Amino acid sequence: MTLFHKVFPHPVLSVVLLIVWVLLVNTLTLNAVVFGAILGLLVPLMTRAYWPDAPRLRNPLMIAEYLLVVLWDIVIANVEVAMIILFKSDAARRPGWVTIPLDLRTPEAITVLAGTITMTPGTVSSDLSADGHAILVHCLHAPDPDAVRDQIKSRYERRLMEIFE
Numbered sequence: 001m002t003l004f005h006k007v008f009p010h011p012v013l014s015v016v017l018l019i020v021w022v023l024l025v026n027t028l029t030l031n032a033v034v035f036g037a038i039l040g041l042l043v044p045l046m047t048r049a050y051w052p053d054a055p056r057l058r059n060p061l062m063i064a065e066y067l068l069v070v071l072w073d074i075v076i077a078n079v080e081v082a083m084i085i086l087f088k089s090d091a092a093r094r095p096g097w098v099t100i101p102l103d104l105r106t107p108e109a110i111t112v113l114a115g116t117i118t119m120t121p122g123t124v125s126s127d128l129s130a131d132g133h134a135i136l137v138h139c140l141h142a143p144d145p146d147a148v149r150d151q152i153k154s155r156y157e158r159r160l161m162e163i164f165e
Contacts, residue, residue: 014040096142109164
């Protein structure tokens with residue numbers, strides 16, 4: 001293990017923690033950046049024992065594309081949920097449970113997928129099968145569960161497979 005990896009066991013996590021801290025304090029000052037850097041250094045060091053195998057990113061450049069797709073989908077889903085709440089009667093809403101069979105196998109990729117589904121308004125991931133091969137999703141309005149399943153697999157799971165597997 002190199003000195004760099006001893007000091008920064010998870011460099012991507014360190015950078016993410018720094019960025020998240022600066023965004024949380026909502027100011028770009030030297031103090032905010034220094035404290036964010038300290039968090040980015042200490043948190044991975046203190047949690048190193050809980051990360052025996054660091055997740056491997058097969059295609060890290062795809063992360064930017066994935067983030068843009070997710071952010072776009074969150075914006076669109078916010079509008080769709082608002083339209084459903086404002087203009088659909090309770091009787092016209094078709095909430096439902098959708099089982100998404102997973103081709104993903106790494107725990108990190110499955111966690112990102114579940115988090116993405118939950119962050120997107122109108123959907124929430126609620127359960128993972130015991131064997132990790134399916135995720136149960138509740139949808140606010142799902143008149144066509146197959147379309148929901150296909151959209152999640154094509155927009156999110158496919159990209160996550162390119163990133164992680």
